[in-house]
Each structure stands twice: as C-alpha cells, then as structure tokens.
Amino acid sequence: MKDLFAVIMLSGIxxxxxxxFFVAMDAVDVAFxxxxxxxxxxxxxxxxxxxxxxxxxxxxRHKPVLALVVVFxxxxxxxxxxxxxPYFGSAQAPVHQHVAPRYINDSMxxxxxxxxxxxxxxxxxxxxxxxxxVVIFTAGMGVLALLSVVRHPxxxxxxxxxxxxxxxxxHEEHLILRIVVKILIPFILLYALYVQFHGDFGPxxxxxxxVIFAAAIILYSMLFGMSTAxxxxxxxxxxLFAAIGVLLYGSIGVISLLSGxxxxxxxxxxxxxxxGQHLGILLIELGVGxxxxxxxxxxxxxxxxxxxxxxxxxxxxx
Amino acid sequence: MIMGxxxxxxxVVLMMVGFYIVIAHGNLVKKIVxxxxxxxxxxxxxxxxxxxxxxxAPILAEGxxxxxxxxxxxxxxxxxxxxxxxxxLGLALxxxxxxxxxxxxxxxxxxxxxxxx
Numbered sequence: 001m002k003d004l005f006a007v008i009m010l011s012g013i014x015x016x017x018x019x020x021f022f023v024a025m026d027a028v029d030v031a032f033x034x035x036x037x038x039x040x041x042x043x044x045x046x047x048x049x050x051x052x053x054x055x056x057x058x059x060x061r062h063k064p065v066l067a068l069v070v071v072f073x074x075x076x077x078x079x080x081x082x083x084x085x086p087y088f089g090s091a092q093a094p095v096h097q098h099v100a101p102r103y104i105n106d107s108m109x110x111x112x113x114x115x116x117x118x119x120x121x122x123x124x125x126x127x128x129x130x131x132x133x134v135v136i137f138t139a140g141m142g143v144l145a146l147l148s149v150v151r152h153p154x155x156x157x158x159x160x161x162x163x164x165x166x167x168x169x170x171h172e173e174h175l176i177l178r179i180v181v182k183i184l185i186p187f188i189l190l191y192a193l194y195v196q197f198h199g200d201f202g203p204x205x206x207x208x209x210x211v212i213f214a215a216a217i218i219l220y221s222m223l224f225g226m227s228t229a230x231x232x233x234x235x236x237x238x239x240l241f242a243a244i245g246v247l248l249y250g251s252i253g254v255i256s257l258l259s260g261x262x263x264x265x266x267x268x269x270x271x272x273x274x275x276g277q278h279l280g281i282l283l284i285e286l287g288v289g290x291x292x293x294x295x296x297x298x299x300x301x302x303x304x305x306x307x308x309x310x311x312x313x314x315x316x317x318x
Numbered sequence: 319m320i321m322g323x324x325x326x327x328x329x330v331v332l333m334m335v336g337f338y339i340v341i342a343h344g345n346l347v348k349k350i351v352x353x354x355x356x357x358x359x360x361x362x363x364x365x366x367x368x369x370x371x372x373x374x375a376p377i378l379a380e381g382x383x384x385x386x387x388x389x390x391x392x393x394x395x396x397x398x399x400x401x402x403x404x405x406x407l408g409l410a411l412x413x414x415x416x417x418x419x420x421x422x423x424x425x426x427x428x429x430x431x432x433x434x435x
Contacts, residue, residue: 004345007348007351008347011351011354014355015354018361021365025365025366025368026368026369026373026375026376027390027391028375028377029395030395030398033395033398033399034358034398037398037401037402038358041402042402042405045405045406046350046351046405049347049412053413053416053422057343057344057348058344058345058423067338070341071334071338071341072334074334074337075331075333075334078330078333079326082323085326087322087323088323088325088326088366089371090322090370091371091373095389096370099389100387103388104376104385104388107378114377114378115376116377116385117376117377117395120388121395128396129396132396132399135404136399139407140403142407143406147410205395207399210399211402299403299406302410303410303413306413
C-alpha cells in the first residue's frame, strides 16, 4: 500500500484489535492502555507526522526477495524455539511459579489494593516504574529538543488574529463537531480523573489517566486550532508539570530513604503500613499521571507547531 | 497436543510481518509503523504467557480462586506507554530528516549523502 494515510489508519485499527486480544487474555489494564495509546495517540501522532513529511511512499526499485528470506529464516527459527514452550493457558508454566503467587496471595495484606496490577506496578516494582517514567520524560525532552520552534512576539500577535477569525468562523465550519467536542471534553477530563484515582480498585492508573487527559486536550487543539489551545495551556507550564511529576515520584523515594527504609518503601509514610502504602501509591500515580499527560501534550504541540511554522514560512515565501 | 502452542505462532507471524516492513521498505514512516507492529507482537507474547486457563483478570474479588499472572501485565502496561514515547521520538527524527534532506525515502537520502562526499 503506497498511501501512508491508509497504512496509518489500518495500524490504528490493529491497535484497537490488539486491545481486544488483551481483554480476551484477562489483561484489562493493558487493554485499557493499548486502546488509548495504540488506537488513539499513536495514530494521531503519525497522522501529524505525515502531514509534514508527505503522504505517499515512493515505489521500490529493488526486489524484496532477500528481505523475505531473512524474515522467513528468523520466523522458522523462532517457531522451532517455541516447541519447548509451555502450552497456552497452562497453570504449571514457569512464569506462574516464581513471584506471582506471592503477589496474588499476599498483596491484599501487604498493600491493600484489590487491583494486583496496581500494587505490583506502584509498590512492589515501583523502582522499575520510576525508570519507565524517566524514559517517558526523556523522550518528551528529546522531541522538544528536535522540534521546538522559537516563537516571536510577532507570531503571538498573529495568533490572536487567528483566534478572532476562528471565533467568527465558529458557526460556519465543523459546527456539529465543535459543539459535540465542547460537550464531551469535560466528561473526558472527568473520566481521566476517575481512572487516575480509582486505579487501586479497578483497571486504571496514572499511565492510562495521563493518556486520556492528554487526548482530551489534543482533541480540543485539533478542532479549535493550535493558537486557541496555546492560550489555554501554556507551553512552559506544561513542561514544568512534566518535571514536577518525575520530581514527585522521586521525592517519595527520597522521603522513605530519609526515614530509614528502602527507596520507595511506603510503609514509613504513615504509622499504619497499609495506609502508608495507599498514600504512597496515590502520590506516585499522581506523579506518573502528571508526567505522562504533559509529555503527550508536549509531543503533540511540538509536532503541530512545527507544521504551522512551515505553513507560515511558505506563506512568507510566496 | 502441539496445537497448544498456537499463541506463540500468531506472535511469530505478527513479528515477521513487522520485521519485513522494517527491512524491506524504504519509507521511514512505514518503517516506524512496522516497528509498532513488531512491538505489539512482543506485547501479545507476554500477555499470552500470563493467561491461565479458567483464570480471571487480576483484580481481587470474593469467590475467585484462579487469577491470571499480574506480573507480565505490569511490564507490558509500562512498555506500551514507553513505546509511544519512543515512537514519537522516531517520528520527530523523521520530520527533521524531511526538513534536512527533503525526502524520507532511504535510498534518496543515501544518494544525497553520496553526492555531498
């Protein structure tokens, strides 16, 4: 397929399908994340990218036989490797023997959150999750370094003109979409907060909530224009929030270190260990949510800002 | 029964599709799409290992004895979000390549590099 638009839409559908695979295999938290990330944000980002880089692929000149051979050799070796693997759904598989029984049997007494995935994510393996949050933060900073555009005061003045003209055209273009989105956005934001704070009990948590929150903001900036969205969300404030999230997470760890326990051992946060765990999970999920939401918004704003910048340059040239 | 291994075969096939797109196509955006397919095949691999027959989602509730393994879920949940962040970084690099070379086809970029030498 040479049309990249179709390729990207198909990959979005693939993301949604794999989310339903995950539901079928009991991984509700993962499905949640994949549905919002794979089908939502990643499709969007790729679409923004192809508006900058061009929509069609050049036809290939060389024949892909060599690539096919490499792929089939790798695939058949991997299939040979699976012959020794445990069967699908087998309860005796080695993965289920090591630490998993402890998580399932003891997490209620030790952490007190019914959702085992949350207690493992935010308590037993909190250090690991800290690393992931730092990776997301770094990727956001990387995008910022690669794509950020310096904005002159002159452009900000032009933005204001754009907002005025947009407000006038409000009742002409995309009328139904804009009104529906205006009604939906508060509910999306509210849902993100529910997912954020209900993560201990049902599927959800900081990662999903952050992505949903960012999706609401991205939806707004798509329909009402980047200049309007910039007025609502200040770029430097959102960058500050990305840093605050990581800082909040790390400082919980330092607090527990200073109180004489291990890094990210929440039992010290409160006289009652389980209450301490609850507080710790709440705080670090908040940190995760801050970082993920702001990094996603930063990434989208910079892609879209890059595109606007190019259009302005072309207008100036012509 | 050897059919009990079918989940791995699906994963391997998906992985082959992604791998083929990455090595056989010259368009950088398409390569990134291929990488995400590859990535998702690894996610499905992990999640299918976590599944236990007769088990349910790992959220503790009364009257349920068998749960699926929560550990792979945790690993993949964070991996998905990290995956989108790195994909975004890749797309940002692609945009910069487009601006510097005027194209995102691998062969044309190579030609331009050779001309510069």
